Amino acid sequence: xxxxxxxxxxxxxxxxxxxxxxxxxxxxxxxxxxxxxxxxxxxxxxxxxxxxxxxxxxxxxxxxxxxxxxxxxxxxxxxxxxxxxxxxxxxxxxxxxxxxxxxxxxxxxxxxxxxxxxxxxxxxxxxxxxxxxxxxxxxxxxxxxxxxxxxxxxxxxxxxxxxxxxxxxxxxxxxxxxxxxxxxxxxxxxxxxxxxxxxxxxxxxxxxxxxxxxxxxxxxxxxxxxxxxxxxxxxxxxxxxxxxxxxxxxxxxxxxxxxxxxxxxxxxxxxxxxxxxxxxxxxxxxxxxxxxxxxxxxxx
Amino acid sequence: xxxxxxxxxxxxxxxxxxxxxxxxxxxxxxxxxxxxxxxxxxxxxxxxxxxxxxxxxxxxxxxxxxxxxxxxxxxxxxxxxxxxxxxxxxxxxxxxxxxxxxxxxxxxxxxxxxxxxxxxxxxxxxxxxxxxxxxxxxxxxxxxxxxxxxxxxxxxxxxxxxxxxxxxxxxxxxxxxxxxxxxxxxxxxxxxxxxxxxxxxxxxxxxxxxxxxxxxxxxxxxxxxxxxxxxxxxxxxxxxxxxxxxxxxxxxxxxxxxxxxxxxxxxxxxxxxxxxxxxxxxxxxxxxxxxxxxxxxxxx
Numbered sequence: 001x002x003x004x005x006x007x008x009x010x011x012x013x014x015x016x017x018x019x020x021x022x023x024x025x026x027x028x029x030x031x032x033x034x035x036x037x038x039x040x041x042x043x044x045x046x047x048x049x050x051x052x053x054x055x056x057x058x059x060x061x062x063x064x065x066x067x068x069x070x071x072x073x074x075x076x077x078x079x080x081x082x083x084x085x086x087x088x089x090x091x092x093x094x095x096x097x098x099x100x101x102x103x104x105x106x107x108x109x110x111x112x113x114x115x116x117x118x119x120x121x122x123x124x125x126x127x128x129x130x131x132x133x134x135x136x137x138x139x140x141x142x143x144x145x146x147x148x149x150x151x152x153x154x155x156x157x158x159x160x161x162x163x164x165x166x167x168x169x170x171x172x173x174x175x176x177x178x179x180x181x182x183x184x185x186x187x188x189x190x191x192x193x194x195x196x197x198x199x200x201x202x203x204x205x206x207x208x209x210x211x212x213x214x215x216x217x218x219x220x221x222x223x224x225x226x227x228x229x230x231x232x233x234x235x236x237x238x239x240x241x242x243x244x245x246x247x248x249x250x251x252x253x254x255x256x257x258x259x260x261x262x263x264x265x266x267x268x269x270x271x272x273x274x275x276x277x278x279x280x281x282x283x284x285x286x287x288x289x290x291x292x293x294x295x296x297x298x299x300x
Numbered sequence: 301x302x303x304x305x306x307x308x309x310x311x312x313x314x315x316x317x318x319x320x321x322x323x324x325x326x327x328x329x330x331x332x333x334x335x336x337x338x339x340x341x342x343x344x345x346x347x348x349x350x351x352x353x354x355x356x357x358x359x360x361x362x363x364x365x366x367x368x369x370x371x372x373x374x375x376x377x378x379x380x381x382x383x384x385x386x387x388x389x390x391x392x393x394x395x396x397x398x399x400x401x402x403x404x405x406x407x408x409x410x411x412x413x414x415x416x417x418x419x420x421x422x423x424x425x426x427x428x429x430x431x432x433x434x435x436x437x438x439x440x441x442x443x444x445x446x447x448x449x450x451x452x453x454x455x456x457x458x459x460x461x462x463x464x465x466x467x468x469x470x471x472x473x474x475x476x477x478x479x480x481x482x483x484x485x486x487x488x489x490x491x492x493x494x495x496x497x498x499x500x501x502x503x504x505x506x507x508x509x510x511x512x513x514x515x516x517x518x519x520x521x522x523x524x525x526x527x528x529x530x531x532x533x534x535x536x537x538x539x540x541x542x543x544x545x546x547x548x549x550x551x552x553x554x555x556x557x558x559x560x561x562x563x564x565x566x567x568x569x570x571x572x573x574x575x576x577x578x579x580x581x582x583x584x585x586x587x588x589x590x591x592x593x594x595x596x597x598x599x600x
Contacts, residue, residue, distance in 0.1 A: 072518075080519070115508070116515035146477070146511065162511040164476065171471040176464065177446070203504035207535075208415070208542040211446065211462040215416035218372075219380075235507075242508040 007052055008288035009065035010281075011074075012121055013037035014145075016047065017281070020055050024289040028055075036068035044075040045097055056101040064092050064292045066107040066284070067121035075104070080111035080118055083157045087127040087287070091294045103298060107291050110157060117162050121284075122148045125255050128287030129278055130155060138251030142280070143264045145170070147239065149246040161246065163239045166260075172210065173231060181217040186225025189266075192233040196267050199237025206238045236267050247273055256280050307352055308588035309365035310581070311374075312421055313337035314445075316347065317581070320355050324589040328355070336368035344375040345397055356401040364392050364592045366407040366584070367421035375404070380411035380418055383457045387427040388587070391594045403598060407591050410457060417462050421584075422448045425555050428587030429578055430455060438551030442580070443564045445470070447539065449546045461546065463539045466560075472510065473531060481517040486525025489566075492533040496567050499537025506538045536567050547573055556580050 008019040008026070014035035020028040034047040048063070055061070070078035076095035092105035109120030122142050130136060130152065142148045145167050150160040173182040199206055213231060216222035240247070252268055253276035254261045261277060268275045308319040308326070314335035320328040334347040348363070355361070370378035376395040392405035409420030422442050430436060430452065442448045445467050450460040473482040499506055513531060516522035540547070552568055553576035554561045561577060568575045 111515070111519055113519070116512045116519055118515045118518055161508055162515070163507050164472075164510050165507065167476050168468075168472075168510075171475060172464075172468075175471060175475065176467050203507075204538070205542045206506070207463050207465065207503075207538045208461055210464050210468075212416045215411070215418045215462070218418055219411055219413070219416055238504070238507045242505045 004062075005055075006062040006064065006292055007055060008285055008292070009048065009052075009063055009069070010121070010124075010284045010288070011036055011044075011048075011065050011067040011069035013068045016051065017284075018048075018052050018055075019285055019288075020052075021289065021292070024286070026285055036071065036074055041073070041075060044069060045099065045102070048102075049099060058101065060103040061101060062103045062105065062292070062295070062298050064105050064107065064288050064295070066124040066288060066291070070106040070108060071120055074106075076106065078106050078108040080109045080120075083110055083112050083159060085110065085157065086155055087123040087130065087157055088291050088294060089123075091296075092291050105291075105295060107288075110160070112160060115161065117160055119148050119150075119160060119162065122150070123157070124287035124291060125280060125283040126150060126152065126157060126287070127290045128283035128285065129253065129255055131286050131290045132278075132283070133253075133276075136251070136253070138253065139246050140253045140255055141243075141247070141264055141268075141275070143254065143256045143260050147264075149243050151246060151250075161243065163243065165235050165239045169232060169235055173228065178210070178214055178227070178231070181214050181222065181224060182227045182231060183224035186228060188223070188226040188229040191226045192229040192263065192266075193270065195230040195233030196237040196240075196270070199234045200241050200267075200271070203238045203241035206234060209234055232263055236263055240267055240271065247271075252276070253278055255283050304362075305355075306362040306364065306592060307355060308585055308592070309348065309352075309363055309369070310421070310424075310584045310588070311336055311344075311348075311365050311367040311369035313368045316351065317584075318348075318352050318355075319585055319588075320352075321589065321592070324586070326585055336371065336374055341373070341375060344369060345399065345402070348402075349399060358401065360403040361401060362403045362405065362592070362595070362598050364405050364407065364588050364595070366424035366588060366591070370406040370408060371420055374406075376406065378406050378408040380409045380420075383410055383412050383459060385410070385457065386455055387423040387430065387457050388591050388594060389423075391596075392591050405591075405595060407588075410460070412460060415461065417460055419448050419450075419460060419462065422450070423457070424587035424591060425580060425583040426450060426452065426457060426587070427590045428583035428585065429553065429555055431586050431590045432578075432583070433553075433576075436551070436553070438553065439546050440553045440555055441543075441547070441564055441568075441575070443554065443556045443560050447564075449543050451546060451550075461543065463543065465535050465539045469532060469535055473528065478510070478513055478527070478531070481514050481522065481524060482527045482531060483524035484528075486528060488523070488526040488529040491526045492529040492563065492566075493570065495530040495533030496537040496540075496570070499534045500541050500567075500571070503538045503541035506534060509534055532563055536563055540567055540571065547571075552576070553578055555583050
């Protein structure tokens with residue numbers, strides 16, 4: 001019954017987005033800023049209803065959700081599955097809802113024993129990418145607050161690694177002594193590239209370089225947009241140096257919103273990789289459709 | 301007239317401390333939390349008067365201050381002097397005060413053209429250390445929110461470098477996704493040492509290691525005090541790796557409050573250095589006395 005109507009939901013810590021689906025096709029979408037980080041477990045159902053009520057029928061409608069909604073602090077905790085495994089290693093799990101119009105299912109995340117790591121939400125983007133690129137064997141990079149690198153082979157996630165680059169950039173640029181030195185937007189491509197190359201070739205010196213942004217602002221009036229691009233280059237360079245075992249000599253795909261993906265694509269391209277690019281939202285929607293296809297106990 | 305009474309003031313971004321001096325000897329001290337980061341330029345004089353009024357005479361009393369009080373956002377901006385130079389490369393500069401009981405002087409900081417760097421306050425600790433250890437030739441490490449490493453030779457600061465290790469530790473442990481994973485206090489020496497060695501030997505992998513603290517907390521119930529010590533070890537290891545050209549094969553002295561200095565002393569000792577230790581407050585007081593001795597236009 002995959003042609004029947006259902007609802008796909010991407011519920012991260014900072015965002016909530018829902019698609020009205022006919023089979024694997026999205027026919028409408030809505031979003032809000034009610035990310036899971038701002039909600040207590042009891043808030044999830046009302047927040048979802050406020051967004052999707054116009055799409056509900058009197059009978060139960062299937063809702064398939066991924067992301068923080070399945071975390072310990074989410075609607076209900078769905079366990080992690082250990083890699084290596086398919087990105088959708090388990091059928092989305094039914095969780096209870098008070099409103100009888102909701103037949104709620106949540107996709108589980110993945111974990112790795114050593115080095116210890118976890119992801120939740122990205123498994124769905126990876127599943128969507130594999131659905132649209134069957135047979136892909138290589139590495140996907142999913143940049144964001146926490147960037148994930150995953151090695152994919154034979155339809156499975158073999159290993160993965162998380163970098164806090166986006167969160168560290170945010171903390172340093174907005175809350176550290178560098179906050180007066182770094183513009184909230186603007187860019188300087190030459191400064192980005194130069195810092196990237198520097199950090200990639202001598203990543204062990206990153207700790208020594210960050211404060212030079214403050215010093216150059218004080219001594220040489222370093223422009224704040226240049227400082228912003230240079231900090232980004234330093235941090236992404238250090239990430240790429242540490243992630244080199246992932247991307248070196250491998251087919252690479254970057255899955256992300258264009259603004260977030262762009263510096264990673266530029267950086268990988270400079271290193272001789274020729275990264276594919278894929279839109280995060282489209283991959284999530286395709287991944288939720290793949291998750292829906294695993295569900296056999298629902299007949300509208 | 302160095303035997304006459306005067307007042308020494310250490311005014312950083314987060315603290316204010318004053319000593320009542322007889323020559324080079326402190327006879328009383330007071331402190332408050334009115335650090336410069338919380339003050340506008342007009343707030344400095346009232347904040348100082350509130351602390352030291354009981355020590356003032358009707359005639360002008362000499363006050364010698366160092367630290368953020370001399371920054372652009374301080375009482376008055378005192379220019380940086382470029383290294384190489386003596387730590388007290390200029391006579392403390394007289395700045396205006398509304399209250400005639402204050403004859404206010406402020407010590408200037410140091411700057412370095414390449415790599416761009418600045419310091420303000422540490423020059424006084426270094427001057428105090430050199431006054432108490434004349435002829436010292438080697439490296440001083442001043443751990444804190446921003447740790448400074450300085451190479452000293454023939455009574456001059458030859459070069460220096462700033463690391464934001466303390467501030468980054470604070471941001472990651474209190475404001476990032478790691479905040480639920482890391483205890484506000486507590487320690488695990490084995491975890492510290494293991495993370496330190498790991499980070500020192502492969503500093504380029506730091507970016508890949510930070511999130512493992514979160515993952516291990518979720519998967520293996522990593523104790524929060526162990527996570528705290530491990531994060532400290534990772535960050536100090538990365539700093540020591542980048543600062544290796546400073547400390548390797550050099551006499552090293554760590555100047556700091558005991559709790560802040562301890563992990564640096566432990567880390568350097570493990571690397572085969574045999575660091576001297578000196579108390580930051582005592583060095584600051586001795587340095588302000590050395591700065592006071594440069595002032596020839598004051599006669600009480």
